[in-house]
Amino acid sequence: MAQTAFVDEGLDHEHGHEPQGFIAKYIWSQDHKVIAIQYTLTAIAVGLLALVMSWLMRMQIGFPGSLEMVDQERYYQFVTMHGMIMVIYLLTALFLGGFGNYLIPLMIGARDMVFPYVNMLSYWTYLLSVLVLVASFFVPGGPTGAGWTLYPPQAILPGTPGRDWGIILMLVSLVIFVAAFTMGGLNYITTVLQARTRGMTMMRLPLTVWGIFVATVLGLLAFPALFVSGVMMLLDRLLGTSFFMPAVLSQGEMLEYSGGSPLLFQHLFWFFGHPEVYIVALPGFGIVSDLISTHARKNIFGYRMMVWAILAIGGLSFVVWAHHMYVSGMNPYFGFFFAFTTLIIAIPTAIKVYNWVLTLWRGDIHLTVPMLFSLAFILTFVAGGMSGLFLGNVVVDVPLSDTYFVVAHFHMVMGVAPILVIFGGLYHWYPKVTGRMLNDTLGKIHFWITFLGTYAIFFPMHYLGFVGIPRRYFEFEGIAFIPDSAHLLNEWITIAALVVGAAQFLFLFNLAWSAVRGRPSGANPWRSTTLEWQTPETPPGHGNWGARLPIVYRWAYDFSVPGAAEDYIPQNRPPERDAPGLHGSLRAEGAAP
Amino acid sequence: MNPLGSLGAKPWLQPAQDVPAWGRLPFAPAQVGLAIFMAVVTALFGLLAAAYLMRMTLGDWRPLPEPPILWLNTLALALGSAALQRSSTLLRRGDPARASTAFVAGGGCAGAFLAGQIAAWAQLDALGYFVATNPANTFFYLLTALHGLHLLGGLAAWARTAWHLRSAPGARATRLGVGLCAAYWHFLLVVWLALLALLMADDAGWMPAMHHGAGTG
Numbered sequence: 001m002a003q004t005a006f007v008d009e010g011l012d013h014e015h016g017h018e019p020q021g022f023i024a025k026y027i028w029s030q031d032h033k034v035i036a037i038q039y040t041l042t043a044i045a046v047g048l049l050a051l052v053m054s055w056l057m058r059m060q061i062g063f064p065g066s067l068e069m070v071d072q073e074r075y076y077q078f079v080t081m082h083g084m085i086m087v088i089y090l091l092t093a094l095f096l097g098g099f100g101n102y103l104i105p106l107m108i109g110a111r112d113m114v115f116p117y118v119n120m121l122s123y124w125t126y127l128l129s130v131l132v133l134v135a136s137f138f139v140p141g142g143p144t145g146a147g148w149t150l151y152p153p154q155a156i157l158p159g160t161p162g163r164d165w166g167i168i169l170m171l172v173s174l175v176i177f178v179a180a181f182t183m184g185g186l187n188y189i190t191t192v193l194q195a196r197t198r199g200m201t202m203m204r205l206p207l208t209v210w211g212i213f214v215a216t217v218l219g220l221l222a223f224p225a226l227f228v229s230g231v232m233m234l235l236d237r238l239l240g241t242s243f244f245m246p247a248v249l250s251q252g253e254m255l256e257y258s259g260g261s262p263l264l265f266q267h268l269f270w271f272f273g274h275p276e277v278y279i280v281a282l283p284g285f286g287i288v289s290d291l292i293s294t295h296a297r298k299n300i301f302g303y304r305m306m307v308w309a310i311l312a313i314g315g316l317s318f319v320v321w322a323h324h325m326y327v328s329g330m331n332p333y334f335g336f337f338f339a340f341t342t343l344i345i346a347i348p349t350a351i352k353v354y355n356w357v358l359t360l361w362r363g364d365i366h367l368t369v370p371m372l373f374s375l376a377f378i379l380t381f382v383a384g385g386m387s388g389l390f391l392g393n394v395v396v397d398v399p400l401s402d403t404y405f406v407v408a409h410f411h412m413v414m415g416v417a418p419i420l421v422i423f424g425g426l427y428h429w430y431p432k433v434t435g436r437m438l439n440d441t442l443g444k445i446h447f448w449i450t451f452l453g454t455y456a457i458f459f460p461m462h463y464l465g466f467v468g469i470p471r472r473y474f475e476f477e478g479i480a481f482i483p484d485s486a487h488l489l490n491e492w493i494t495i496a497a498l499v500v501g502a503a504q505f506l507f508l509f510n511l512a513w514s515a516v517r518g519r520p521s522g523a524n525p526w527r528s529t530t531l532e533w534q535t536p537e538t539p540p541g542h543g544n545w546g547a548r549l550p551i552v553y554r555w556a557y558d559f560s561v562p563g564a565a566e567d568y569i570p571q572n573r574p575p576e577r578d579a580p581g582l583h584g585s586l587r588a589e590g591a592a593p
Numbered sequence: 594m595n596p597l598g599s600l601g602a603k604p605w606l607q608p609a610q611d612v613p614a615w616g617r618l619p620f621a622p623a624q625v626g627l628a629i630f631m632a633v634v635t636a637l638f639g640l641l642a643a644a645y646l647m648r649m650t651l652g653d654w655r656p657l658p659e660p661p662i663l664w665l666n667t668l669a670l671a672l673g674s675a676a677l678q679r680s681s682t683l684l685r686r687g688d689p690a691r692a693s694t695a696f697v698a699g700g701g702c703a704g705a706f707l708a709g710q711i712a713a714w715a716q717l718d719a720l721g722y723f724v725a726t727n728p729a730n731t732f733f734y735l736l737t738a739l740h741g742l743h744l745l746g747g748l749a750a751w752a753r754t755a756w757h758l759r760s761a762p763g764a765r766a767t768r769l770g771v772g773l774c775a776a777y778w779h780f781l782l783v784v785w786l787a788l789l790a791l792l793m794a795d796d797a798g799w800m801p802a803m804h805h806g807a808g809t810g
């Protein structure tokens with residue numbers, strides 16, 4: 001096929017001159033590395049807000065009434081904002097805007113994203129969406145308390161907290177976020193497709209890039225559903241239209257709505273909401289694969305199968321959305337279909353887990369902090385996935401839905417597991433970003449508190465769910481069937497949550513302190529194969545590669561190749577002239593899927 | 594080797610001295626970017642269409658009469674699309690002067706289309722078809738507004754390209770830009786035709802849910 005020559009190999013004119021001055025370099029920057037850091041720091045900042053809200057909620061549940069400021073309304077507002085921020089403004093933004101921006105160009109051997117200006121706009125639009133969201137804390141009535149799913153009709157009916165302003169700002173913020181994501185997403189996809197350096201075929205991409213790539217495709221197709229439902233609900237709220245609003249009697253008054261369908265909203269929302277789970281999972285899968293391979297000094301097992309599994313999960317995630325709506329009622333045949341596809345997703349997911357385990361098998365495992373987080377991720381993901389199998393079943397889902405079993409399940413799979421990967425990734429790539437190592441002791445303390453602590457928080461919740469404790473409840477006073485042990489458990493969970501939360505400040509301290517005082521890392525502290533570690537400067541300079549782009553000669557996982565001088569061969573290391581047959585044939589058996 | 598065709602590769606077996614073909618698509622990044630953007634917009638309008646069809650069946654749907662001016666607007670949009678295509682062809686043939694004329698005409702047609710859409714809104718409003726009186730009305734305003742906004746965004750890109758066409762008519766980037774504008778115009782024309790069909794369909798009796806006034810109103 002014709003090769004195109006749009007991106008030349010040398011220093012092309014756009015990158016010939018470096019922007020001068022602090023503002024051009026660090027504020028209005030079009031450099032993907034700066035934008036990545038901006039995304040990351042912003043996401044962490046809103047994430048802290050969500051963390052503090054989880055403390056306040058836990059205080060109320062563990063020690064009811066201990067904080068005067070947490071009344072029933074506030075509790076609902078915290079549940080909503082905590083959930084929404086964690087899922088969208090933290091995880092999605094951090095994985096794609098943060099890791100995606102930093103790693104894609106470096107890992108594929110490009111000088112930057114293909115549309116740097118749009119990339120910059122993407123960040124500032126994201127920041128705007130965050131500011132609008134935060135503004136909702138300061139408007140009369142406060143933020144919306146409708147639950148992160150924002151189900152109508154409650155979301156916009158009088159009586160729901162934040163009905164006046166909060167819900168409007170929430171929806172506006174989401175719509176802006178979708179615009180920001182689309183600008184970023186166009187960049188990530190086009191860059192992966194069209195800016196790979198010579199020799200970097202799709203099947204030589206590190207799995208991190210594959211995960212981010214497919215997650216972005218999912219996002220680009222799924223976020224329009226959020227956009228559409230957001231705009232439609234805004235119209236219902238502001239202009240009194242009836243997309244989602246049935247005729248309702250509220251506080252003795254007939255409202256002007258009629259004939260709308262709350263179910264329509266649920267379909268739109270979950271058409272976005274389920275892929276969203278994979279939008280935060282797939283980059284995590286990719287990153288974990290690379291971390292495991294690097295820190296176990298072993299090639300990833302079944303690379304091709306891993307890629308296909310990512311693609312399969314991505315495809316399937318669009319045909320399962322209605323499993324969130326079993327309790328909303330639907331045709332039983334549809335129920336069967338959605339239950340079936342939901343269970344099918346377990347297959348490619350299980351393949352990935354087996355391949356991770358087989359990669360570790362007889363590897364030279366280094367228990368570095370990134371490795372610890374990766375191992376913890378696998379455990380957590382498996383544990384959370386197991387409970388998901390229960391919930392994927394219509395019969396089992398019905399009694400358990402809306403109990404703490406669900407809270408435990410989704411926190412394990414889409415809360416804790418992705419967060420563990422994020423930490424692993426931050427510890428792993430921090431040396432490339434700053435040129436310094438994070439402090440190892442602090443890292444290990446942070447890891448153990450976070451890992452054991454999250455289990456202390458979320459494991460007991462399964463039990464609370466079996467007992468039947470409902471979620472989204474402000475208090476449980478006077479509910480007869482709740483045993484005393486549940487109250488004790490709730491106190492324990494709250495204490496664990498406070499400790500885990502506090503440990504995160506240790507991490508933040510480490511981030512800041514090591515940037516100045518950390519041990520200098522050199523270019524490739526983990527002796528890794530992928531291109532981002534082979535840049536001429538660390539941190540990489542403007543344009544990433546100096547005068548010439550790297551050329552890729554091999555796949556991303558040449559660890560412990562028999563006969564090689566070192567236990568890793570970078571992707572851009574040219575073949576040794578004297579040992580032409582070395583690569584491949586010797587290792588074929590061990591690696592084939 | 595295209596990206597999908599390469600999924601069967603076994604990278605761990607490829608000898609290191611072999612630098613295989615890139616597997617890039619034979620298009621400029623901007624072309625790929627636009628194609629992806631159009632896919633996103635298709636998803637957006639596809640979901641709206643699905644919502645439209647679902648909402649339509651709920652009984653309170655009363656179709657609104659599409660103002661005849663829509664046909665005129667459709668014509669303007671089609672002419673704009675043709676003009677931009679003509680401009681792109683002329684530019685490739687090395688006739689920047691006539692290409693510019695056609696390019697400006699293409700933008701003008703889009704402007705006329707938008708003005709016509711606003712006129713259609715004014716007519717409906719004058720007849721008492723307000724946004725919130727019936728979901729059919731709401732969808733009409735919502736779909737036309739979103740489509741119009743996408744065209745407005747296109748006009749921003751069009752203005753930038755028009756400026757390039759003046760300052761650097763021979764540049765490859767200019768040729769690319771004109772081609773992209775033309776492609777986007779075609780795309781929005783197709784979207785508009787689909788929307789128009791959707792909007793007309795409810796009172797042409799093609800759809801099952803057309804029992805006027807069956808709901809509570």
Ligand code: HEM
Pocket residue numbers: 054055057058079080082083084086087091146147148149407411414415416419457470471472473497500501
């Ligand atoms: C220390 C960590 C965390 C703690 C202590 C915590 C605590 C809580 C609590 C108490 C609730 C409300 C439960 C209820 O009343 O029904 C909740 C809900 C929720 N959390 Fe977390 N959470 C944590 C981390 C996360 C993370 C990382 C995510 C990211 C996905 C997340 C996503 C959610 C979601 C989506 C909801 C549901 C909101 C709703 O019901 O509308 N949480 N969390």
Ligand SMILES: [Cu+2]
Pocket residue numbers: 273274277320321323324
């Ligand atoms: Cu789901």
